[in-house]
Amino acid sequence: MTVTIPTMTRRQTVARAVGVTKLYGKGEAQVAALRSVDVEFAAGEFTAIMGPSGSGKSTLMHTMAGLDTLTEGEVFIGDARVSDMSDKELTLLRRTRIGFIFQQFNLLPTLTAQENILLPLSIAGRKPSKDWFDRVVGTVGLAERLGHRPTELSGGQQQRVACARALVSQPEVIFADEPTGNLDSVSGTEVLEFLRDSVRSLGQTVVMVTHDPRAASYADRVVFLADGRIVTELSEPTADAVIDTMRSLDGRTGAA
Template identity: 70%
Template sequence: MSASDGVAARAVDVWKEYGSGDAAVTALAGVSVELERSRFTAIMGPSGSGKSTLMHCLAGLDDVTRGEVWVGDTKVTGLRDKGLTELRRDKVGFIFQQFNLLPTLTAEENITLPLAIGGKKVDQAWFDVVVDTVGLRDRLSHRPTQLSGGQQQRVACARALVSRPDVVFADEPTGNLDSQSGAEVLGFLQRSAREFGQTIVMVTHDPNAASYADRVIFLKDGHIVRELLSPSADEVLETMKHLDSVQVAGSQVVQHSGSSRV
């Protein structure tokens, strides 16, 4: 796999099973998907569909039962602890529902923490672009307790992007935010893909949040069953309502609007 092929991450016939024998649970059942560079992709599905499991496997946070996962030119499958640590530090950014900021550090120190841990210098020009885009210029000296929830999540977003990772994975990033703060964060993620070429992959249950994405992938029972390109919130909601009617037994079924890379 070459980084020049336009794919930031991919899963190839990925299975994830928990337990064994009669107690075994299949969370992912032969999922194959390519995530294109410089695009904002949302992953949706009902509870238990496998959406969070897929993101965790793609990000190297969980191993797969069989199949392959790649991030850029790195084959994630089979990496040992050191390789996984380097992957998460150098190639992947994370934004979680909980902001995960260190309370003793300022906003600026929280943003640059991944670079400090990796012994890397801050690219000041890129740092300035990120900080100004998220509107944190006048908050850099503040600690998390001095920031609103929306501001804290924007610090987390800036932290995820400052190292220019291959992919930023966002797990329900607006789950703890009010609608205005959530819209600001989603707008930033959208701009990050469209203006700065960042690859964003977001798990969400919110149709409005998914409507900010360029592409929405829907899972059911561990299968990718549908995708939409540049959808409205109403289209996402309507698709979610009709997922129960999609049959997935025996094979992965994909229904989509527009072109697809699945």
């Protein structure tokens, strides 16, 4: 297998990790989830992160998003050094510059779809741009469902509400952790198409952790981890190419 070393992109870098190491435990029980990882994510690009179970892919996303601390190294969102931030500064960063989509939809059952979408802005005391809100809702295809509560929506529609919620604050980057993991194939395709369209039509930057080669094929680029290290990447991936690469990584062991 040819190893590709991450290089500087010509486009603006929205998020980057420099020499990131994450250790859990101490002494003989110590486990290295990430080992001196260097990676960059460019503006207006859809990147998937893949690897065998225990490769460190979720840990990488969580450290990039300021949800987990580092043992060594630095993480930047734009020009902001995340690894030096206080809890208060991290909360503000996540509220204003980062969007999140998780496997669990995390919608409030008592709120309508529109109220769930606008919740982060309401918490931050910000008013949405009507033009941007309408554009996001149009892209996600929920204009006719804004008055419905989560129990009145399908799983795919609920995840699209979660996607719209992540987009409405116009974050610099959206981190998505297995966003189709709880969806059937049809609903999962709808969400993946939306994420791809949000990059192409709205200029969003998306970084997605997934174990699904078909989901990864919607990305512009796939970064592969094994044993806590980036070992290769693919541009303009196909599902077959992702499957072949994953097969080459099978059998490796590491820490999650």
